[in-house]
Amino acid sequence: MAPKLNAQFDAEKVLQNTESQFEMVQILDVDGNVVNEDLLPDLSDEQLVELMERMVWTRILDQRSISLNRQGRLGFYAPTAGQEASQIASQYALEKEDYILPGYRDVPQLIWHGLPLTEAFLFSRGHFKGNQFPEGVNALSPQIIIGAQYVQTAGVALGLKKRGKKAVAITYTGDGGSSQGDFYEGVNFASAYKAPAIFVIQNNNYAISTPRDKQTAAKTLAQKGIGSGVPGIQVDGMDALAVYQATLEARERAVNGEGPTLIETMTYRYGPHTMAGDDPTKYRTSDEDSEWEKKDPLVRFRKYLENKNLWSEEKEEEIIKQAKDDIKKAIKAADNTEKQTVTDLMEIMYEDMPYNLKEQYEIYKEKESK
Numbered sequence: 553m554a555p556k557l558n559a560q561f562d563a564e565k566v567l568q569n570t571e572s573q574f575e576m577v578q579i580l581d582v583d584g585n586v587v588n589e590d591l592l593p594d595l596s597d598e599q600l601v602e603l604m605e606r607m608v609w610t611r612i613l614d615q616r617s618i619s620l621n622r623q624g625r626l627g628f629y630a631p632t633a634g635q636e637a638s639q640i641a642s643q644y645a646l647e648k649e650d651y652i653l654p655g656y657r658d659v660p661q662l663i664w665h666g667l668p669l670t671e672a673f674l675f676s677r678g679h680f681k682g683n684q685f686p687e688g689v690n691a692l693s694p695q696i697i698i699g700a701q702y703v704q705t706a707g708v709a710l711g712l713k714k715r716g717k718k719a720v721a722i723t724y725t726g727d728g729g730s731s732q733g734d735f736y737e738g739v740n741f742a743s744a745y746k747a748p749a750i751f752v753i754q755n756n757n758y759a760i761s762t763p764r765d766k767q768t769a770a771k772t773l774a775q776k777g778i779g780s781g782v783p784g785i786q787v788d789g790m791d792a793l794a795v796y797q798a799t800l801e802a803r804e805r806a807v808n809g810e811g812p813t814l815i816e817t818m819t820y821r822y823g824p825h826t827m828a829g830d831d832p833t834k835y836r837t838s839d840e841d842s843e844w845e846k847k848d849p850l851v852r853f854r855k856y857l858e859n860k861n862l863w864s865e866e867k868e869e870e871i872i873k874q875a876k877d878d879i880k881k882a883i884k885a886a887d888n889t890e891k892q893t894v895t896d897l898m899e900i901m902y903e904d905m906p907y908n909l910k911e912q913y914e915i916y917k918e919k920e921s922k
Protein backbone atom coordinates (compact mmCIF):
# COMPACT_ATOMS: atom_id res chain seq x y z
CA MET A 553 0.00 0.00 0.00
CA ALA A 554 1.36 3.39 -0.95
CA PRO A 555 1.62 5.76 2.03
CA LYS A 556 -1.32 8.18 1.83
CA LEU A 557 0.63 11.19 3.00
CA ASN A 558 3.32 10.67 0.43
CA ALA A 559 2.30 13.51 -1.85
CA GLN A 560 2.73 16.16 0.87
CA PHE A 561 5.02 14.47 3.30
CA ASP A 562 8.36 13.21 2.15
CA ALA A 563 9.92 11.97 5.38
CA GLU A 564 13.46 11.83 3.99
CA LYS A 565 13.19 15.33 2.61
CA VAL A 566 12.01 16.76 5.91
CA LEU A 567 15.20 15.54 7.54
CA GLN A 568 17.47 16.46 4.67
CA ASN A 569 16.08 19.99 4.50
CA THR A 570 17.01 20.48 8.12
CA GLU A 571 20.36 18.71 8.08
CA SER A 572 21.61 20.53 5.01
CA GLN A 573 21.53 23.82 6.92
CA PHE A 574 24.23 22.78 9.35
CA GLU A 575 27.36 22.62 7.30
CA MET A 576 30.47 23.16 9.40
CA VAL A 577 31.75 26.74 9.41
CA GLN A 578 35.50 27.19 9.14
CA ILE A 579 37.65 30.30 8.86
CA LEU A 580 41.15 28.80 9.08
CA ASP A 581 41.99 25.53 7.38
CA VAL A 582 44.42 23.02 8.89
CA ASP A 583 47.38 24.91 7.38
CA GLY A 584 46.33 28.20 8.91
CA ASN A 585 45.07 29.67 5.62
CA VAL A 586 42.01 31.90 5.69
CA VAL A 587 39.27 30.10 3.79
CA ASN A 588 36.42 32.42 4.69
CA GLU A 589 37.60 36.01 4.48
CA ASP A 590 34.11 37.45 5.06
CA LEU A 591 33.87 35.85 8.47
CA LEU A 592 37.26 36.98 9.82
CA PRO A 593 36.74 38.40 13.32
CA ASP A 594 37.52 41.98 14.08
CA LEU A 595 40.48 41.25 16.37
CA SER A 596 43.61 43.39 16.71
CA ASP A 597 47.09 41.87 16.39
CA GLU A 598 47.47 42.09 20.18
CA GLN A 599 44.23 40.21 20.68
CA LEU A 600 45.21 37.49 18.22
CA VAL A 601 48.49 37.02 20.06
CA GLU A 602 46.73 36.99 23.42
CA LEU A 603 44.38 34.27 22.21
CA MET A 604 47.34 32.13 21.12
CA GLU A 605 49.16 32.77 24.40
CA ARG A 606 46.14 31.53 26.32
CA MET A 607 45.88 28.38 24.23
CA VAL A 608 49.59 27.58 24.64
CA TRP A 609 49.40 28.25 28.38
CA THR A 610 46.36 25.98 28.65
CA ARG A 611 48.08 23.14 26.75
CA ILE A 612 50.91 23.28 29.31
CA LEU A 613 48.40 23.34 32.15
CA ASP A 614 46.90 20.15 30.72
CA GLN A 615 50.27 18.40 30.50
CA ARG A 616 51.26 19.45 34.02
CA SER A 617 47.85 18.56 35.46
CA ILE A 618 48.17 15.03 34.09
CA SER A 619 51.62 14.69 35.70
CA LEU A 620 50.44 16.18 38.98
CA ASN A 621 47.50 13.78 39.00
CA ARG A 622 49.84 10.83 38.45
CA GLN A 623 52.02 12.04 41.30
CA GLY A 624 48.95 12.10 43.54
CA ARG A 625 49.10 15.90 43.86
CA LEU A 626 45.80 16.51 42.04
CA GLY A 627 42.50 14.67 42.34
CA PHE A 628 39.79 14.69 39.69
CA TYR A 629 41.07 15.78 36.29
CA ALA A 630 39.48 15.70 32.83
CA PRO A 631 42.12 16.32 30.11
CA THR A 632 41.62 19.25 27.74
CA ALA A 633 44.35 18.97 25.04
CA GLY A 634 42.79 19.18 21.58
CA GLN A 635 39.84 21.26 22.81
CA GLU A 636 41.69 24.57 23.32
CA ALA A 637 40.09 26.43 20.40
CA SER A 638 36.65 25.28 21.47
CA GLN A 639 37.21 26.30 25.10
CA ILE A 640 39.52 29.30 25.03
CA ALA A 641 38.22 31.06 21.91
CA SER A 642 34.61 30.82 23.09
CA GLN A 643 35.55 32.31 26.47
CA TYR A 644 37.54 35.01 24.66
CA ALA A 645 34.30 36.29 23.12
CA LEU A 646 32.75 36.90 26.56
CA GLU A 647 32.68 39.91 28.83
CA LYS A 648 33.57 39.86 32.51
CA GLU A 649 29.92 40.24 33.55
CA ASP A 650 28.86 37.11 31.65
CA TYR A 651 28.25 33.91 33.58
CA ILE A 652 29.92 30.61 32.79
CA LEU A 653 28.25 27.32 33.74
CA PRO A 654 30.94 24.80 32.94
CA GLY A 655 31.11 21.04 32.77
CA TYR A 656 33.93 19.16 34.50
CA ARG A 657 36.27 19.54 31.47
CA ASP A 658 35.81 23.32 31.31
CA VAL A 659 38.20 24.50 34.01
CA PRO A 660 40.33 26.50 31.48
CA GLN A 661 37.39 28.79 30.66
CA LEU A 662 36.97 29.46 34.39
CA ILE A 663 40.64 30.34 34.77
CA TRP A 664 40.52 32.81 31.89
CA HIS A 665 37.32 34.24 33.36
CA GLY A 666 39.24 35.03 36.53
CA LEU A 667 39.33 31.91 38.72
CA PRO A 668 42.75 31.77 40.42
CA LEU A 669 44.67 28.64 39.43
CA THR A 670 45.17 27.68 43.08
CA GLU A 671 41.40 27.46 43.45
CA ALA A 672 41.13 25.33 40.32
CA PHE A 673 43.64 22.93 41.89
CA LEU A 674 41.68 22.94 45.15
CA PHE A 675 38.53 22.08 43.18
CA SER A 676 40.40 19.13 41.70
CA ARG A 677 41.32 18.00 45.21
CA GLY A 678 37.71 18.25 46.39
CA HIS A 679 38.58 21.06 48.82
CA PHE A 680 35.60 23.28 49.61
CA LYS A 681 37.69 26.40 48.89
CA GLY A 682 37.87 25.26 45.27
CA ASN A 683 34.14 25.86 45.05
CA GLN A 684 34.07 29.28 46.71
CA PHE A 685 34.75 31.55 43.78
CA PRO A 686 35.98 35.09 44.45
CA GLU A 687 33.58 38.01 44.15
CA GLY A 688 33.40 39.12 40.51
CA VAL A 689 34.13 35.72 39.00
CA ASN A 690 30.74 35.12 37.45
CA ALA A 691 30.67 31.36 37.21
CA LEU A 692 29.36 28.25 38.86
CA SER A 693 31.48 25.26 39.85
CA PRO A 694 32.06 22.66 37.14
CA GLN A 695 29.01 20.43 36.83
CA ILE A 696 29.52 16.69 37.14
CA ILE A 697 25.91 15.66 36.46
CA ILE A 698 25.80 15.42 32.67
CA GLY A 699 23.50 18.05 31.17
CA ALA A 700 22.32 19.60 34.45
CA GLN A 701 24.14 22.84 33.69
CA TYR A 702 21.83 23.39 30.70
CA VAL A 703 18.79 23.72 32.96
CA GLN A 704 20.69 25.93 35.39
CA THR A 705 21.81 28.14 32.50
CA ALA A 706 18.23 28.75 31.46
CA GLY A 707 17.61 29.97 35.02
CA VAL A 708 20.71 32.15 35.25
CA ALA A 709 20.02 33.65 31.82
CA LEU A 710 16.43 34.40 32.74
CA GLY A 711 17.68 36.04 35.95
CA LEU A 712 20.02 38.27 33.93
CA LYS A 713 17.16 39.25 31.67
CA LYS A 714 14.81 40.05 34.56
CA ARG A 715 17.48 42.26 36.14
CA GLY A 716 18.00 44.09 32.86
CA LYS A 717 21.68 43.10 32.62
CA LYS A 718 23.47 43.27 29.28
CA ALA A 719 25.11 39.93 29.94
CA VAL A 720 24.78 36.30 28.93
CA ALA A 721 25.00 32.89 30.54
CA ILE A 722 27.09 30.44 28.57
CA THR A 723 27.24 26.73 29.21
CA TYR A 724 29.14 23.75 27.88
CA THR A 725 28.35 20.10 27.56
CA GLY A 726 29.70 17.27 25.41
CA ASP A 727 28.14 15.30 22.58
CA GLY A 728 26.99 12.78 25.18
CA GLY A 729 25.36 15.54 27.21
CA SER A 730 23.24 16.51 24.21
CA SER A 731 21.36 13.21 24.59
CA GLN A 732 20.22 14.03 28.13
CA GLY A 733 16.72 15.18 29.07
CA ASP A 734 18.16 18.18 30.89
CA PHE A 735 19.74 19.34 27.64
CA TYR A 736 16.36 19.62 25.87
CA GLU A 737 14.63 21.14 28.89
CA GLY A 738 17.25 23.83 29.29
CA VAL A 739 17.29 24.82 25.63
CA ASN A 740 13.49 24.82 25.39
CA PHE A 741 12.95 26.87 28.54
CA ALA A 742 15.58 29.47 27.63
CA SER A 743 14.07 29.77 24.18
CA ALA A 744 10.49 30.19 25.44
CA TYR A 745 11.64 33.13 27.59
CA LYS A 746 14.13 34.49 25.07
CA ALA A 747 16.72 34.29 27.81
CA PRO A 748 20.26 35.46 26.96
CA ALA A 749 21.90 32.04 26.90
CA ILE A 750 24.60 30.43 24.78
CA PHE A 751 24.54 26.65 24.69
CA VAL A 752 27.79 25.06 23.54
CA ILE A 753 28.08 21.39 22.67
CA GLN A 754 31.73 20.40 22.47
CA ASN A 755 31.44 17.43 20.18
CA ASN A 756 34.64 15.49 20.80
CA ASN A 757 33.06 12.35 19.31
CA TYR A 758 32.99 10.28 22.48
CA ALA A 759 31.06 10.13 25.72
CA ILE A 760 33.76 8.26 27.62
CA SER A 761 33.91 5.22 25.29
CA THR A 762 30.54 5.64 23.55
CA PRO A 763 30.91 6.99 20.01
CA ARG A 764 28.68 9.91 19.11
CA ASP A 765 26.91 7.89 16.37
CA LYS A 766 25.77 5.26 18.86
CA GLN A 767 23.84 7.67 21.02
CA THR A 768 21.91 9.90 18.64
CA ALA A 769 20.46 9.54 15.16
CA ALA A 770 20.70 13.28 14.54
CA LYS A 771 23.09 14.07 11.66
CA THR A 772 24.38 17.14 13.48
CA LEU A 773 24.05 18.18 17.09
CA ALA A 774 23.60 21.83 16.10
CA GLN A 775 20.17 20.97 14.70
CA LYS A 776 18.95 19.87 18.13
CA GLY A 777 17.88 23.42 18.99
CA ILE A 778 15.52 23.84 16.04
CA GLY A 779 12.69 21.89 17.66
CA SER A 780 12.44 24.50 20.38
CA GLY A 781 13.06 27.53 18.21
CA VAL A 782 16.77 27.91 18.84
CA PRO A 783 19.09 28.47 15.89
CA GLY A 784 22.13 26.25 15.82
CA ILE A 785 25.48 26.50 14.14
CA GLN A 786 28.17 23.88 13.65
CA VAL A 787 31.70 25.24 13.69
CA ASP A 788 35.15 23.75 13.30
CA GLY A 789 36.09 23.39 16.94
CA MET A 790 39.81 23.19 16.08
CA ASP A 791 39.62 26.65 14.51
CA ALA A 792 39.92 29.37 17.14
CA LEU A 793 38.66 32.12 14.81
CA ALA A 794 35.50 30.23 13.83
CA VAL A 795 34.69 29.43 17.46
CA TYR A 796 35.36 33.03 18.52
CA GLN A 797 33.18 34.55 15.81
CA ALA A 798 30.28 32.14 16.40
CA THR A 799 30.32 32.86 20.13
CA LEU A 800 30.59 36.61 19.61
CA GLU A 801 27.55 36.61 17.31
CA ALA A 802 25.61 34.37 19.68
CA ARG A 803 26.42 36.80 22.48
CA GLU A 804 25.20 39.72 20.40
CA ARG A 805 21.91 37.96 19.62
CA ALA A 806 21.46 37.18 23.30
CA VAL A 807 22.09 40.67 24.67
CA ASN A 808 19.90 42.15 21.92
CA GLY A 809 16.97 40.14 23.25
CA GLU A 810 16.89 37.66 20.37
CA GLY A 811 17.25 34.61 22.60
CA PRO A 812 19.64 31.69 22.86
CA THR A 813 21.93 30.14 20.25
CA LEU A 814 23.25 26.60 20.13
CA ILE A 815 26.85 26.12 18.99
CA GLU A 816 28.27 22.71 18.14
CA THR A 817 32.07 22.72 18.06
CA MET A 818 33.66 19.80 16.17
CA THR A 819 36.62 18.87 18.31
CA TYR A 820 38.62 16.04 19.85
CA ARG A 821 40.22 15.24 23.18
CA TYR A 822 43.64 13.73 22.73
CA GLY A 823 43.85 12.23 26.20
CA PRO A 824 41.63 9.89 28.16
CA HIS A 825 38.16 10.94 29.31
CA THR A 826 39.45 11.52 32.84
CA MET A 827 42.45 10.39 34.85
CA ALA A 828 40.28 7.83 36.64
CA GLY A 829 41.42 5.01 34.40
CA ASP A 830 39.71 4.75 30.98
CA ASP A 831 42.00 3.58 28.19
CA PRO A 832 41.23 5.35 24.88
CA THR A 833 43.15 2.73 22.88
CA LYS A 834 40.27 0.36 23.72
CA TYR A 835 37.71 2.50 21.91
CA ARG A 836 39.66 4.64 19.41
CA THR A 837 42.18 3.74 16.73
CA SER A 838 45.57 5.41 16.43
CA ASP A 839 44.60 6.34 12.84
CA GLU A 840 41.66 8.31 14.15
CA ASP A 841 43.87 10.03 16.73
CA SER A 842 46.42 11.06 14.12
CA GLU A 843 43.72 12.33 11.74
CA TRP A 844 42.58 14.70 14.46
CA GLU A 845 46.08 15.69 15.52
CA LYS A 846 46.57 17.02 11.99
CA LYS A 847 43.75 19.47 12.75
CA ASP A 848 45.40 20.68 15.97
CA PRO A 849 44.10 24.10 17.03
CA LEU A 850 47.49 25.36 18.21
CA VAL A 851 49.40 24.26 15.09
CA ARG A 852 46.85 25.89 12.83
CA PHE A 853 46.67 29.17 14.73
CA ARG A 854 50.46 29.29 15.09
CA LYS A 855 50.83 29.02 11.29
CA TYR A 856 48.28 31.77 10.80
CA LEU A 857 50.12 34.07 13.22
CA GLU A 858 53.55 33.20 11.83
CA ASN A 859 52.35 34.19 8.37
CA LYS A 860 51.43 37.55 9.84
CA ASN A 861 54.79 37.80 11.65
CA LEU A 862 53.00 37.80 14.98
CA TRP A 863 54.48 34.64 16.52
CA SER A 864 57.89 33.07 17.02
CA GLU A 865 59.56 30.16 18.76
CA GLU A 866 60.95 32.52 21.39
CA LYS A 867 57.52 33.88 22.10
CA GLU A 868 56.17 30.36 22.54
CA GLU A 869 59.06 29.42 24.87
CA GLU A 870 58.34 32.49 26.95
CA ILE A 871 54.69 31.48 27.42
CA ILE A 872 55.61 27.89 28.22
CA LYS A 873 58.01 29.10 30.91
CA GLN A 874 55.38 31.48 32.27
CA ALA A 875 52.81 28.67 32.44
CA LYS A 876 55.22 26.36 34.27
CA ASP A 877 56.04 29.11 36.80
CA ASP A 878 52.37 29.92 37.35
CA ILE A 879 51.57 26.25 37.88
CA LYS A 880 54.45 25.73 40.30
CA LYS A 881 53.34 28.69 42.41
CA ALA A 882 49.67 27.69 42.34
CA ILE A 883 50.24 24.08 43.36
CA LYS A 884 52.47 25.26 46.19
CA ALA A 885 49.72 27.60 47.38
CA ALA A 886 47.24 24.71 47.16
CA ASP A 887 49.62 22.57 49.26
CA ASN A 888 49.84 25.36 51.83
CA THR A 889 46.06 25.74 52.11
CA GLU A 890 44.79 24.51 55.43
CA LYS A 891 43.29 21.03 55.16
CA GLN A 892 39.52 20.99 55.23
CA THR A 893 37.86 19.67 58.34
CA VAL A 894 34.55 17.98 58.97
CA THR A 895 33.29 21.09 60.74
CA ASP A 896 34.26 23.24 57.71
CA LEU A 897 31.92 21.15 55.60
CA MET A 898 29.12 21.40 58.15
CA GLU A 899 29.53 25.15 58.47
CA ILE A 900 29.35 25.85 54.75
CA MET A 901 26.41 23.49 54.30
CA TYR A 902 24.02 24.99 56.87
CA GLU A 903 23.05 28.44 57.92
CA ASP A 904 20.93 26.90 60.70
CA MET A 905 22.31 23.52 61.58
CA PRO A 906 19.75 20.87 62.59
CA TYR A 907 20.02 20.01 66.32
CA ASN A 908 21.25 16.43 65.73
CA LEU A 909 24.08 17.67 63.53
CA LYS A 910 24.89 20.40 66.04
CA GLU A 911 25.68 17.66 68.55
CA GLN A 912 28.03 16.00 66.07
CA TYR A 913 29.49 19.37 65.17
CA GLU A 914 30.47 19.95 68.79
CA ILE A 915 32.07 16.51 69.00
CA TYR A 916 34.15 17.16 65.86
CA LYS A 917 35.06 20.68 66.96
CA GLU A 918 36.44 19.19 70.14
CA LYS A 919 38.40 16.49 68.25
CA GLU A 920 39.80 18.99 65.74
CA SER A 921 41.04 21.31 68.49
CA LYS A 922 43.46 18.64 69.72
Ligand SMILES: Cc1ncc(C[n+]2csc(CCOP(=O)(O)OP(=O)(O)O)c2C)c(N)n1
Nearest residue numbers: 657696697698725726727728729758759760
Ligand atom coordinates in the same frame (compact mmCIF):
# COMPACT_ATOMS: atom_id res chain seq x y z
C1 LIG B 1 23.56 12.18 34.67
C2 LIG B 1 24.89 11.49 34.52
N1 LIG B 1 24.94 10.28 33.94
C3 LIG B 1 26.13 9.64 33.79
C4 LIG B 1 27.28 10.21 34.25
C5 LIG B 1 28.62 9.50 34.06
N2 LIG B 1 29.40 10.17 33.05
C6 LIG B 1 30.41 11.00 33.37
S1 LIG B 1 31.13 11.68 32.03
C7 LIG B 1 30.10 10.87 30.97
C8 LIG B 1 30.23 11.06 29.48
C9 LIG B 1 29.91 12.44 29.00
O1 LIG B 1 30.33 12.62 27.70
P1 LIG B 1 30.14 13.96 26.90
O2 LIG B 1 28.89 14.64 27.31
O3 LIG B 1 30.30 13.67 25.46
O4 LIG B 1 31.32 14.91 27.42
P2 LIG B 1 32.90 14.77 27.36
O5 LIG B 1 33.32 14.10 28.64
O6 LIG B 1 33.26 14.02 26.15
O7 LIG B 1 33.44 16.17 27.35
C10 LIG B 1 29.21 10.06 31.67
C11 LIG B 1 28.22 9.20 31.05
C12 LIG B 1 27.18 11.47 34.89
N3 LIG B 1 28.25 12.13 35.34
N4 LIG B 1 25.98 12.09 34.98
